[in-house]
Amino acid sequence: MATATRYMGRPLKRKEDPRLIQGLSHYVDDLRLPDMHYVVFVRSPHAHARIRSMDTSRAQTAPGVLAVLTGQDLGNAVGVIPCAAQLPEMKLALRPPLATERVLFVGEPVALVVAVDRYAARDAAELVEVEYEPLTPIVDPEKALARGAPVLHPQYSDNVAYRWELEGGDVGAAFQKADKVVRQKMVNQRLIPVALEPRAVVANYKPGENKLTVWSTTQIPHLLRTQIAAALGVPEYIVHVIAPEVGGGFGSKLNVYAEEVLVAHLAMRLGKPVKWTESRRENFQATIHGRDQIATMELAVKRDGTLLGLRCHILADLGAYYQLLTPLIPTLTGLMICGCYKIPAVRVEITGAFTNKMATDAYRGAGRPEATYFIERAIDMVAAELKKDPAEIRRKNFPKPKEFPYATPTGLIYDSANYPKSLDMALKKSGYRRLRAQQAKLRRQGRYLGIGLSTYVEICAMGPSSAMPAGGWESATVRIEPTGKVNILTGASPHGQGQETSFAQIAADLLGLEPDDIHVVHGDTAIVPYGIGTFGSRATAVGGTAVYTALVKIRDKLATIAGHILQEDPQRLVFRDKKIFLKSNPAKSVAFAEAVGAAYIAKALPAGMEPGLEATHFFEPSNFTFPFGAHVAVVEVDPETGEVHLQRYVAVDDCGNVINPLLVDGQVHGGIVQALGQAFLEEAVYDENGQLITGELTDYAIPRAWDVPRLETARTVTPSPVNPLGVKGVGEAGTIGATPALVNAVVDALAPFGVRHLDMPTKRERIWQLIRKFKPTGSRPATKRVGDGRGRRGRRKR
Template identity: 60%
Template structure:
């Protein structure tokens, strides 16, 4: 009998192959006769293509084909799955034809016998561009006087949307005070460690296409690419081999995926494209990108009356899969973990001459949490109250769940006080505030930031999702007793091969190593949705759990038959079926499995075999929450930030593997620190990408990260039988406001109440320097 592992921090079973370099990413898959594709991308942010001459490129030895926009016109548009009223959807083709809209916009693709020949040929393509004026800033681009990107629309405004409940005007009027604040969420680059990559192989005899691609959504991608190529979906096999991270950037369907398939079909040879890092910075989706205006109304005692958020959301020039939908998630989460009677969001989605924005870890929710948490800090500062007190004042009580918000959600379960109390205790908050008083007397700039957050996870009920929000699993017990799990989820670093195996092993009384989890091959795995939105475990893991219940039900009937007892007397524990009717009579799952397969003696009318499939449809989202506390000291001479403490208490419901939870929290906090302190995709006033390499775009490194003190509380979700909520995005949601709050708090003696990210040392030094100079 195997030891139970659910709830234990067992090591990831996928790690040995990753650490030893034995894993297979797209570029590791080598097929004979493979051709290599390299793109020519626009060097201008906005230009008309007057002519393209590919003659010299085509003549270069080794070059097999050069394609431009007109050659690939038969490939259908790159899909956008978001449906919003009066949404203006540009015709997004695989290659540019008459105009280019952003630096990195693909203009032509060269296919050659070698990567280097393809790359050399790219330099020989001559494009005659007529440069056009650019629209870059989402707020200015919405103005009627701005240059227009998509002429057919006559405007850069892609859509306007208002959401929320309650009478916002009355709510703000009833407030004792209203604070307004402009707030920026800069563009960020997701930067998965593995860039995108596609290998396509067409089998002309079978008329089948196999596509290896680095994606988070193998089945949805297959459906969409098949539509783009006009081929039967079941003639397209899509395989995601090892995927080296996504952070939302691979929750998408890209032009390059369809193009490689199309090229392989034209040339009857395999063709591979591996994205370079510079291409990745230019032409893989970016995240965030909002300019917003907060209005928060409150009573003198700190009670919130209403929140309005008017936001210009930067779409980029085209829509990718979910581009216009991301700000709607911001709107959904604007209540944070507080009772706010009236909430309104007014979104203006704006086209700009930049790469598309889309889902980046948190996808719209970090923006919401940041808005609400900054607003709460502003209220606390105005009322001269401790920010913790203002938060506590507006929390719903644990017995008020499910809690309805003015954004139309029902939070499943929560105990915000519990997580806050635990974090305050871990940080010794009272002492920290005393230390801060001392520091200020000594002229040192110490700051404490507290963020209490709630996020929306386990996306989600199908009614709220563009392409279904369920997840699938098939669980088979093989004749030898080994267990195979086929999941529609698509792990790409989360460790679901381990956590799903833990669930299956415990439920079936076998060892974790007896379970193999298979994912990401549409020819093997039943249709599924994928991994994003902190849904893998809560939705995908639940499907595994439910499939096993079905399987055990059948196995129990076989066991009863073999033990010659009534099925109602059978119970299952620790890998054995036992009958309450016949003392000492038991039979192992392995024996039952063998019997199910050899099929010599089965109950009447029962089918042989032992496998079950579940398509789990969640009834609601889940709402994980927590408290993050950052403590910093800022050097007055340089503005440099020293992290003194970082405490996080997260509640993601039941934890299947606490080590995976911790890893997700660590990673999320680190990405938050990146956003808060370093990261910003910068385009210059001509739309040139200034932060085009990792020499310019600062990702946090291990040496830049302080020790993270983690704790957790466990409030199970009632939404699924595992009680799990999801944790993939928590760190990026809870941490950013805590860090910014700490730095703003440190600079409070200079009258600072808000600063926009990234908080570079120079920004802080300028404040300190100017104020000091002014005082002197």
């Protein structure tokens, strides 16, 4: 059987787009059920306090109020919020759904109000009286670990959540042999995911049928279903979870939240449909945060730039409680710390710290952006220290293409790569040499161009179940209807990634149909077989492979049926143009729909064949995949104001085979822009009292369209041997590869001012100070005025 690649590899527009663009799609908050009631949570204004008393009597009697509940009222009706991560000697920090004795972060819910509408609920929530006894907030993770620091969880003696170590090769010898050791402490700051759609949950319980339906903004409907059943102590079969249109997640909806479990409980407890929609302020305070690691990197190098060893200590600020994967994320940083370099000896130590903040967890890249940032910054420092070109230091230390699969000293097997090829392409596409010449020329004129490189590798297609906290396979069912139309039921849960289109492309090619003949169904636990969900750039590499394999099964069956009808060897048949025909004689054919019909009419099937046309596959990957790439950022720093203007961005990415280049570009673009957010703008700031002072979009800066130049993207294609599609995944590549390229560019621009490192976000005022305070040993660099201050909106000229 032959497969034509008519649709795979083509930039098809998304099937999802018309409904999204026209506002015809339905999100959780769009759902209106008769007699719907609304939930508002009363949240702690304190970062750390003892709850002395709660009085809900005034709220109970407020107009329109159906129920007011505290943690005490709940008793044991709702279990703790689950954490799937297991690390050796990890201290447990499981969160009660409503705080009862103490609150440990601003925004932690202490009570809830259910009323006939949102207004009545919100008004009544203000009448809940809580008396707090403030305790000393623990905000700074370094101070949290200091001797004598107040302890967050009183059952433990300190604020260390866990310590995790990894060592490969002879690290001591590597550092002894080194000509130079480059050291730097770097902060990978706390970020807020800011999905366009905040979280929302609706739950409805039908007592007669004993059915609980929960609509939630989730990336993991099946896992959520299991956890709701566990938390409520009900059989899983009564719970039905639906993830309708989900407006972005970036990992923040890869979780099981208190609000989800509580709203489900309320529907059963009160016998009314209930809805909760998060406000943006709640989203900032009580949806997971990302990153927040402080690393001390040490690289041992030879004079010629050869890397000998790496030591890294990471202090990870985990927040107050664990969410689903909290403790696990920093360990991904540890595993990926070598980047795309041959470093024979590595030692990583991670300390997780409890602080009075919201939990950190998986945010786009989840541990890999941190690893890539740390190693890519350190590599640039090596280049600066040895006065070598950063491109050459990188090239010198790449494993060669023939060395793949390549085993890292951290215990991973990189599947396939050609690092020099992507670097060469990025250098050529950016005109790297010309850029360096231009930089030198402009510096003489008092203008500061910065060129930043990043060559990254990341880990995707999560993952083999042996390496995952709760299964890493994915499911797919292909169900062909008697009329010949195809349903693909996927356990992945796309929320913007476009798999309704890319999976249809795979199916169209395998079955010789058009993408419009294919309907992709996801996000409904009553329809789709148990699946793991969408995260870790896994949906295509793992979920798509499950789809592919199920399609192969069904194609084999159809070929057998067609062979039976045509009296030909099924192996010699081709699926194309809605027909199944003999490769050597296309005239000898049967219509696709006729073969399908035969499976259902079942009067003339080959002997012993089951009727019907449905195939399911649970795909277990044998390894992760390791996409890679090379990025070049060009910035100009305004020495008068410290403003950074991104002038060009060149991204060469390799995510293996590409199903839909438009989707890949979209992921790369979005990822780069989100990386720009971390590099230049974003920072979740808690003050010394543990108040989140970047609590709204007026204070927390996310990138805008005018911050972004035209992105120049290109690809190399190194198929993955791990799955039959040869795909690797691309959902997080941008945030992983771009952040260090952008910061490297800024530091490069500031090199004439003696700047060696600058923590993110690279704020204007900080840059301005560095320039102002620079005391040159030779002649002071010129700081000629750059422009007329059109600044960041220069591109918006009318």
